[in-house]
Amino acid sequence: MTDHLSQKQLLRYLDGELSKSSASAATEHLHACWTCRGELDRVKKDIESIVDAHDQIFAPSLPPPPNPWSRLEPQLRATRRPSRAAVALRHIGSFMAMSLRPSLPLATATLVMVLIVSLIWVPVMPCSAKEMLQRVEVADAKRLEVVPKRVIRQRVWVKRTGRQSSTSETSRFESWKSRTSTYWAVQDDGVISDLLSRYKSFGIAPTLPLSPVAFAGWTTAAASEPTASRQSDGTMEVRIVANSGTRARGLDKVTFHVQPDIWHVDELTLSFADAAFEIGEEALNVLEQRDVPKDVLAVLERLPSPPLASALNLTTASPSRTLVRSATLNLDGVELGVRYSLHQIGADIGDSIDISTGLREVQVHAWGAPPERKKQLLAMLGDRPNVHLVFHPEDDSATPAKGVVAIPQLPSGSRQCDERLRKFFGSAEIEENYTRTVLLESTEILARFYALRALAERWPARKALPLPPYAQVQLTTMIQDHARQLHSRVEQLRAQLGPLAQNFGYDIGPAGDGVVQTWQDASISGFDAASGIDRVLRALLTTSSTPACVEEAFPRLQEGLQQIDRAVRALQK
Amino acid sequence: MSLGSFWERVGSIGLKKLGKSVAPSDYTHADAMAANHHSSLSITTQVAACFAETKSIDERVTTLYEVHRERIYRFLVAQGLDPGTAQDAAQDVFVDLYMALKKRREVRSELGWLYAVAGRTAVDYWRRERRAIRVELDADPAMAEKITAQECNPETETAERERLIRIADRLRRLSKEQRLCVHLRMQGLRYREIAKILEVSTSTAAEWISSAVDRLRGGVRD
Numbered sequence: 001m002t003d004h005l006s007q008k009q010l011l012r013y014l015d016g017e018l019s020k021s022s023a024s025a026a027t028e029h030l031h032a033c034w035t036c037r038g039e040l041d042r043v044k045k046d047i048e049s050i051v052d053a054h055d056q057i058f059a060p061s062l063p064p065p066p067n068p069w070s071r072l073e074p075q076l077r078a079t080r081r082p083s084r085a086a087v088a089l090r091h092i093g094s095f096m097a098m099s100l101r102p103s104l105p106l107a108t109a110t111l112v113m114v115l116i117v118s119l120i121w122v123p124v125m126p127c128s129a130k131e132m133l134q135r136v137e138v139a140d141a142k143r144l145e146v147v148p149k150r151v152i153r154q155r156v157w158v159k160r161t162g163r164q165s166s167t168s169e170t171s172r173f174e175s176w177k178s179r180t181s182t183y184w185a186v187q188d189d190g191v192i193s194d195l196l197s198r199y200k201s202f203g204i205a206p207t208l209p210l211s212p213v214a215f216a217g218w219t220t221a222a223a224s225e226p227t228a229s230r231q232s233d234g235t236m237e238v239r240i241v242a243n244s245g246t247r248a249r250g251l252d253k254v255t256f257h258v259q260p261d262i263w264h265v266d267e268l269t270l271s272f273a274d275a276a277f278e279i280g281e282e283a284l285n286v287l288e289q290r291d292v293p294k295d296v297l298a299v300l301e302r303l304p305s306p307p308l309a310s311a312l313n314l315t316t317a318s319p320s321r322t323l324v325r326s327a328t329l330n331l332d333g334v335e336l337g338v339r340y341s342l343h344q345i346g347a348d349i350g351d352s353i354d355i356s357t358g359l360r361e362v363q364v365h366a367w368g369a370p371p372e373r374k375k376q377l378l379a380m381l382g383d384r385p386n387v388h389l390v391f392h393p394e395d396d397s398a399t400p401a402k403g404v405v406a407i408p409q410l411p412s413g414s415r416q417c418d419e420r421l422r423k424f425f426g427s428a429e430i431e432e433n434y435t436r437t438v439l440l441e442s443t444e445i446l447a448r449f450y451a452l453r454a455l456a457e458r459w460p461a462r463k464a465l466p467l468p469p470y471a472q473v474q475l476t477t478m479i480q481d482h483a484r485q486l487h488s489r490v491e492q493l494r495a496q497l498g499p500l501a502q503n504f505g506y507d508i509g510p511a512g513d514g515v516v517q518t519w520q521d522a523s524i525s526g527f528d529a530a531s532g533i534d535r536v537l538r539a540l541l542t543t544s545s546t547p548a549c550v551e552e553a554f555p556r557l558q559e560g561l562q563q564i565d566r567a568v569r570a571l572q573k
Numbered sequence: 574m575s576l577g578s579f580w581e582r583v584g585s586i587g588l589k590k591l592g593k594s595v596a597p598s599d600y601t602h603a604d605a606m607a608a609n610h611h612s613s614l615s616i617t618t619q620v621a622a623c624f625a626e627t628k629s630i631d632e633r634v635t636t637l638y639e640v641h642r643e644r645i646y647r648f649l650v651a652q653g654l655d656p657g658t659a660q661d662a663a664q665d666v667f668v669d670l671y672m673a674l675k676k677r678r679e680v681r682s683e684l685g686w687l688y689a690v691a692g693r694t695a696v697d698y699w700r701r702e703r704r705a706i707r708v709e710l711d712a713d714p715a716m717a718e719k720i721t722a723q724e725c726n727p728e729t730e731t732a733e734r735e736r737l738i739r740i741a742d743r744l745r746r747l748s749k750e751q752r753l754c755v756h757l758r759m760q761g762l763r764y765r766e767i768a769k770i771l772e773v774s775t776s777t778a779a780e781w782i783s784s785a786v787d788r789l790r791g792g793v794r795d
């Protein structure tokens with residue numbers, strides 16, 4: 001005799017849910033076993049009682065509908081609201097009805113031909129690119145919603161293609177998402193680490209690589225109107241060409257590949273100045289917590305975990321500040337991104353803003369900045385991960401904000417020690433205007449070299465950890481922006497000082513090529529030279545505790561300007 | 574029928590015949606099958622058929638709505654939706670059936686379809702709501718009071734009635750997944766259909782049903 005049937009088996013037998021072979025075996029057993037037959041009858045009766053309890057007791061105890069029932073017909077009619085094509089057809093139909101009434105067959109034939117031609121040659125777009133992105137967001141949000149005690153695992157492939165070399169590398173990795181945190185299992189992979197750092201540098205909130213949050217983040221980063229086009233296989237491509245500001249940050253274009261039947265993005269392409277990343281979803285699974293690897297679960301649940309090589313855990317600590325926990329946290333990319341953002345608004349020269357890097361975040365000490373600047377910083381950096389803005393000195397636990405070189409006010413009633421200068425200018429007013437112009441140029445040159453020196457000190461030539469490629473692009477862009485402006489300012493300063501120098505028999509022409517320098521050395525030597533020039537000019541042209549005469553000043557000015565020339569040339573290379 | 578509406582119909586049929594749709598999400602395999610079928614008929618006949626079909630679907634769904642709206646509403650409340658939300662959702666369930674019939678989707682049982690959609694609505698509602706899901710009972714009726722009080726007066730109630738009250742209380746206190754499984758099973762949905770609604774495996778759904786029945790049978794035995 002076979003074993004007795006369990007209650008589960010009896011229930012499934014009654015429900016017709018056993019497989020054919022199991023059902024057959026169960027039937028055979030029930031024929032022979034009184035115990036199981038009796039139990040089967042009891043299960044049957046109990047189920048009847050459950051149904052009775054539901055119908056007679058439970059259902060009547062539920063509250064009635066709070067409002068009168070409205071008619072369904074209006075809602076059904078609303079579903080029959082015509083599409084744009086149908087509206088167009090109605091207009092065509094009305095027109096043809098009015099103008100071609102006598103010739104109905106001809107009108108019919110004509111319209112059918114028009115339809116055929118337009119539908120074959122003019123693909124019908126389901127909706128605008130923006131609407132498409134909105135539908136994707138809704139559909140994928142539902143797909144990726146995490147319920148309690150479940151974890152989502154997204155497995156993606158990533159192909160990075162360099163712009164210069166056109167070589168490509170492909171990697172795969174898994175990302176995990178619980179209700180509170182997201183984790184990319186990077187595992188020492190250069191391609192994935194590079195991609196992750198770009199997500200972070202553009203302020204994409206911690207999320208799965210292909211998710212509505214990521215899509216919205218890249219759409220915002222591109223900051224431009226999307227366009228859509230239908231592909232030959234019926235899928236849709238939504239493209240966003242980045243605006244100039246974003247292109248300056250290294251991102252050229254974002255492309256979504258959409259399956260329009262389910263509004264799902266199965267591939268995302270991020271085109272940067274130095275490389276393109278194609279990201280595709282291989283698999284998406286919703287797992288019970290018990291099925292998640294223990295080390296992954298520990299990371300997600302913030303428990304002590306075994307060391308994971310180059311693993312990065314992205315955890316949303318609060319809506320306003322997002323922290324990144326990592327065994328090998330590198331904030332260089334974040335800091336450079338902050339400095340680049342300041343550079344774009346000109347806040348890296350002349351503003352009282354200082355930047356420091358802690359263990360977990362980059363701090364922007366801006367309590368000395370004017371209110372408008374603070375507003376700009378808040379808009380630009382307020383939501384950026386791992387960035388903390390310090391607007392009040394009492395909030396500043398680190399060293400107080402060091403002022404950057406500020407554009408000084410010209411002291412009134414400037415008086416130089418050498419009366420020959422007064423004779424050259426002819427009037428106090430002309431002399432003051434000249435002094436103001438020259439000192440503004442000098443201060444601007446000094447401020448830019450100050451910013452460059454800060455970058456050079458932060459990223460010396462032999463730094464332990466290399467910068468991510470996109471960060472390198474940002475750094476190079478800043479250096480070259482400064483170099484370009486310095487070249488222009490130095491030429492203007494030279495043009496201002498030239499006549500004065502010639503008058504006293506001095507030549508302050510440009511220097512020849514000097515020793516090859518790194519940009520770091522050029523920044524430091526240029527700053528030294530600019531500081532010297534600024535001191536000399538003030539000593540020569542303004543009231544100074546250490547005034548300088550023409551014979552003392554111009555040789556030093558000549559030497560300083562030539563040193564700056566060499567530094568600027570090195571920076572421009 | 575106006576001439577403009579006639580052309581609209583022709584155009585819509587033409588679109589389907591060419592395999593094009595202005596709303597790709599609405600175009601299904603069933604539509605393709607229907608388009609192929611229609612291609613063998615004249616346009617005029619197809620237009621007339623469209624009109625007749627639409628009218629009968631409207632009537633069918635409206636009738637179902639009149640007959641079953643309370644049951645769908647109570648089903649949704651039993652899954653923890655508040656009464657206002659449940660009433661709106663109940664109407665949407667019938668609209669969903671209407672859309673399915675219009676698109677010629679395979680609907681073996683209209684009532685089964687209604688409960689399946691209602692079940693999915695409940696699951697979506699649970700996902701959106703962060704609070705714990707409780708079944709709301711009517712404050713007034715004596716039956717609701719008895720269920721929550723878990724007391725029965727043997728002088729006023731028969732033993733059978735007492736038993737049913739205990740079972741009803743256990744039904745109310747099942748987990749939301751178990752309760753939904755039991756309700757859907759009561760409406761004739763198979764285990765795999767229930768599993769699909771809850772987006773779990775068939776074995777998980779079967780486990781939930783078995784556990785629920787086990788707990789409810791405890792009320793039977795008390």
